[in-house]
Amino acid sequence: MSAIILPDQEFKGDLWVFGYGSLMWRPGFEFIEKVPARLIGEHRALCVYSFVHRGTPEKPGLVLGLDRGGACRGVAFRVAEKNSAATIAYLREREQVTSVYREVTRSVWLENEARQRVSALAYVVDRGHVQYAGRLSMQDQLRHVLQGHGSSGINRDYVLATVKAIEAEGFRDAPLHQLAMLLHDSHSPSPPIEGEAREA
Numbered sequence: 001m002s003a004i005i006l007p008d009q010e011f012k013g014d015l016w017v018f019g020y021g022s023l024m025w026r027p028g029f030e031f032i033e034k035v036p037a038r039l040i041g042e043h044r045a046l047c048v049y050s051f052v053h054r055g056t057p058e059k060p061g062l063v064l065g066l067d068r069g070g071a072c073r074g075v076a077f078r079v080a081e082k083n084s085a086a087t088i089a090y091l092r093e094r095e096q097v098t099s100v101y102r103e104v105t106r107s108v109w110l111e112n113e114a115r116q117r118v119s120a121l122a123y124v125v126d127r128g129h130v131q132y133a134g135r136l137s138m139q140d141q142l143r144h145v146l147q148g149h150g151s152s153g154i155n156r157d158y159v160l161a162t163v164k165a166i167e168a169e170g171f172r173d174a175p176l177h178q179l180a181m182l183l184h185d186s187h188s189p190s191p192p193i194e195g196e197a198r199e200a
């Protein structure tokens with residue numbers, strides 16, 4: 001299945017982008033505001049086999065996707081209208097290398113004083129894609145993360161950096177924190193990070 005690409009005319013005015021993985025700690029685009037936010041109806045999960053950025057087809061890593069059900073706390077970035085087209089182009093190049101995500105707009109609730117709801121660009125996993133991993137056991141997640149090493153570096157660093165970013169926002173993600181503890185306990189040597197982490 002091919003990913004849904006939204007027509008650019010849907011993004012008039014300032015653009016909101018919802019980040020729930022590496023976008024939280026390395027957005028890679030210019031923004032004018034960053035606000036803690038909550039998305040209802042999908043949750044963050046290590047449900048995407050990484051064939052490029054954090055693994056290879058022979059030794060896949062795991063990266064995050066938004067999968068159906070539940071809710072997800074992350075951050076919403078507000079991008080000035082003049083930079084919207086360039087930001088969307090950048091995100092498509094970054095996130096859609098293998099078209100494993102669906103590019104969608106979702107309502108997110110900003111966790112600021114106004115508590116407003118905005119429509120934000122988000123990347124949701126395509127459940128029909130060959131890289132959709134579904135719900136893996138913690139041991140399977142650990143195995144893939146420990147073996148994963150792709151063009152953007154080692155998978156272990158991606159997970160630990162995301163956990164650190166979540167903690168910096170003042171909340172926890174129980175499954176990711178559990179995996180991070182196992183990664184710390186694994187005593188797996190970490191080669192230096194190569195390039196930028198690019199998956200959301």
